[in-house]
Amino acid sequence: MVADWIQKLLILQDRDTRCDSIRRQLDDIPREIQKEEVAIGQLEFALAEKENGLKALEVRRLELEGDVAEAEEHIIKYKTQQMQVKKNEEFTALENEIKNLQSSISDLEDKELQVLEDIELYQSELEKLSQLTKEQKHTLEAHIQLLKDNFTSFQSELKAAGEAVEACAKEVDESVLQQYKYVKGQVKRPPVVVQLEDGRCQGCHLKVSGDIESTTRRGKELVRCDSCGRILYFDR
Ligand SMILES: [Zn+2]
Known part of the structure; x- marks a missing residue:
């Protein structure tokens, strides 16, 4: 059995604690949503990087084709010139030019083949990454939606819980209510109203x-722990 006014204060504390818990969950949601949005951004960035890599390879391939x-x-130009030259050495010089060009064409074609292989590899990687990104984005977006839904329902829960606090706050004596609010602002962690057991405060566990x-045992007036400042009550 506890004194009637203590009983009311305990109910108030209980409802108030519930309000605080809902509030904490509400506070966490925007942060969680932001975390998921960042993750989506990272997925999109990685995909765009891969797409850009593929585009760069396509550009490289076109450049090589152009060079060839x-x-x-x-x-063709040198061969035409060869038909018009009169001197042997001019013919040979053009012949050398043609050979050099043929050898560089062969190099360019090797490079082109390598680029084509890279393009194929990139395309298959891109396909896999794009599928994976789609799935992961879907999961993240579903989580964001769930968080948004939770936010809405927590808001209405908070409203109801807040009204419940107000309703029982009316039952509590004004000076007791003020003390409760004051102590709540002072203590590092809840609860604010704690039991006295074996002469020890159950908030800080000190005697x-x-x-x-003896004043707490009488239950006539509000008493606070001389160590932590919490409001004490005695259950006989
Ligand atoms: Zn204490």
């Missing part, structure tokens, strides 16, 4: 003075 075409044009113990 250009070298081939030069060969209280004999005076405090």
